[in-house]
Amino acid sequence: MKRAFVTGANRGIGLAIAAGLTAKGLEVVIGSRDLKTGQAAAAEIGATAVQLDVANPASIEAAVDDAGPIDVLVNNAGILGSGNLLDDPTDFETSMAIMVHGPYLLMHHLTPHMVSQGYGHIVNVSSGWGAFSDGVNGPASYGVAKAALNALTVATARTLPKNVKVNAMCPGWVRTRMGGGAASRSPEQGADTAVWLATLSDDGPTGQFFRDRQRIEW
Numbered sequence: 001m002k003r004a005f006v007t008g009a010n011r012g013i014g015l016a017i018a019a020g021l022t023a024k025g026l027e028v029v030i031g032s033r034d035l036k037t038g039q040a041a042a043a044e045i046g047a048t049a050v051q052l053d054v055a056n057p058a059s060i061e062a063a064v065d066d067a068g069p070i071d072v073l074v075n076n077a078g079i080l081g082s083g084n085l086l087d088d089p090t091d092f093e094t095s096m097a098i099m100v101h102g103p104y105l106l107m108h109h110l111t112p113h114m115v116s117q118g119y120g121h122i123v124n125v126s127s128g129w130g131a132f133s134d135g136v137n138g139p140a141s142y143g144v145a146k147a148a149l150n151a152l153t154v155a156t157a158r159t160l161p162k163n164v165k166v167n168a169m170c171p172g173w174v175r176t177r178m179g180g181g182a183a184s185r186s187p188e189q190g191a192d193t194a195v196w197l198a199t200l201s202d203d204g205p206t207g208q209f210f211r212d213r214q215r216i217e218w
Helices: 012-023 035-045 057-067 089-117 142-159 187-198
Strands: 003-007 027-032 048-051 072-075 120-125 164-169 209-211
Touching (some): 003 089, 027 035, 048 057, 057 089, 089 142
Parallel strands (some): 072 120, 120 164
């Protein structure tokens, strides 16, 4: 049975991704900053949970040890700041830690197993706001961090063998705590492309950016 690790999965898009993967027969571990909340969410979908703060390298190492060998990694955890990009250096630092450095460290720790077994899938949950084709929009440091995550996706896919696939996706505007109640999509709709990318066939793409299972421009 393939084993998946989904970060920021105690609610919203992450939880919907985790539920979608369990429904496809994967053994899923969800990462949650608050372990009790994560355990409650995991129990609802037949998954397990580990404590994970993706902004903390020590927490990442501990979570990787707790989770065990992983075949599928979904880097979903994110934050949405506010204000102007240059107003708050702390927002910039935190955004980059959660949405770039954390995913990098998780890939650093988890890809050796994927490479050794000749199979792996990595899905980086990004945003159209991180695309140069859409102007790198978004509040505060969000767009910059997602653009950096997109670049990390391209560079990692080039670094790893083709049987370890690395792709990014945009879930669209989703009804979550981050997206708000007026958003046009359900968490399940937002999660669909991530679940698809996490379970690609051997001849599936790598190093690409998708929305609604269709390739989009960086």
